[in-house]
Amino acid sequence: PWLRSFFFFFEKLNLTHGAVSRQIAKLEDWLGLKVFERGARGVTLTNEGNRLHLRTTEAFALISVDSDRWVEPRGTAVVRLASIPSVSGLWLMPRMATLENDPTRLRIVLDVVNRQADLADEGIDLSVRCGRGRIPGRVSVQLFEEHLFPIASPDLAREIGGGDPARLLKFPLINDSDASGWRAWFAAQDVDYRPRPQDRRFEDYLLVLDAAAPGFGIALARPPLPADQLRSGLIVAVDER
Template identity: 30%
Template sequence: MTARLPSLNGLRAFEAAARHLSFTQAAAELNVTQTAISHQIRRLEEELGLRLFIRKNRALALTPKAKDYLPGVRAAFNDLRLATDRLLRKDNDSVLTISTLASFAAKWLLPRLSTFQEAHPSIDVRITTSNSLVDFRSGDVDAAIRYGRGHWPGVRARWLTADELFPVCSPALLKGDKPLRCPQDLAYYTLLHTSGGYDDDWRLWLTAAGLPADISKQRGISFDLIFMTVQAAIDGIGVAMGRTTYVQDDIAKGRLVVPFKIALPADAGFYLVSPEAADDPPKLRVFRDWLLAAVQNKS
């Protein structure tokens, strides 16, 4: 038989008093009198058949059983707040919040986002950047664009696109006293590296090109974001290991060139990640359709 739930007012009073360890502060937060808090907690203790607080002069402490009870009560109220927030957001207004990688936003998404806004002016898109997987339970983010192999528990991951790896540089490096004409010429140039998951790109490409992997260890410059590495290549500082998504626009506009024909497929790709247990709201469905078309060069 299902146990009868205790008084909701009593649970609210218990959670607030346990958080503050004060009936006075709990009363102020809930906009009731201290006497009302005392009465609600006494009634809750009677319903549960156990003591929740130890009263010592002016000090207040939780009993061991109350300490065990509190996390579940607190989590239940948090879930209620989130559910109410989602309900009142009415699907939820017209705000669509997308979390993505900073470099993906700078080099690919933002230059194209105006086409989505023109097609869907009623949707207010907000972009946040992070490398971490999103906790959708917070309700702050509708979907995320992440790089990996798509094996993330508790979320729905939709394949978007994959990259190829290949060196890129400023057109100026193809000229001069020591022009970059063949892969062996890389030994005379500064190699630009990206940390944080891209550390091995140069070694992998050099191996695929049949060149000594030790070339990747020669003196160079390292950046923590790939769009910074790309910008350094545009500025002629050195040769960067490019990835399709991050350099295709700069190649098309002549800011970068591909000096060699050797490209290496990446072993991971970009995914659109959203909550697993919920249907996509209309605003996210239209963004997903636009995004899939855009990565396929259809928009």
């Protein structure tokens, strides 16, 4: 509801309509894009505004949970859980409240790292990793199974159209850390793929989704991580429109 009207801001910040409108105008001017669509029924987010909302929400959530590592919780069982930023922001955070409200009353301290944490040396109790699950000396439980498929912005997906999987090579491909995902996907389609100068590479999957949404190239969906972006329509499956 707050996305459709500025009245929420008036009450929470004790600001006038004019003051809020000026701040919104400054934000849009600074970003160089339109964040809100203003209509007779109120205000809604543009596609760019929705992307900004998703990313800032994830960022503030990660800041909140990562700051917990400096404060030792008291009076409850503490579990230190390590994960990479994309899994933390896109999969763990929406489930944190449910996990902490479990009858066991666990307190989860999330360590967000862009690498595989060393459980023994860093005092980590649990770690969410991508792999086959066979880690010597560790007990593994499968949380979900990935099924890769190409995704793009709605406009780019329309431009790509249907047809042979090799048609995707006419467009820039977005890689997550390395090209292993695309190589595996194309290999399953009997198509040879090697990274090219026009392809893009990012160290974190959150940036992959951010690059795919405005049409910078084709990315691979790694469900359930891009569920919100697919649900909102910021990105779509290339072959399932």
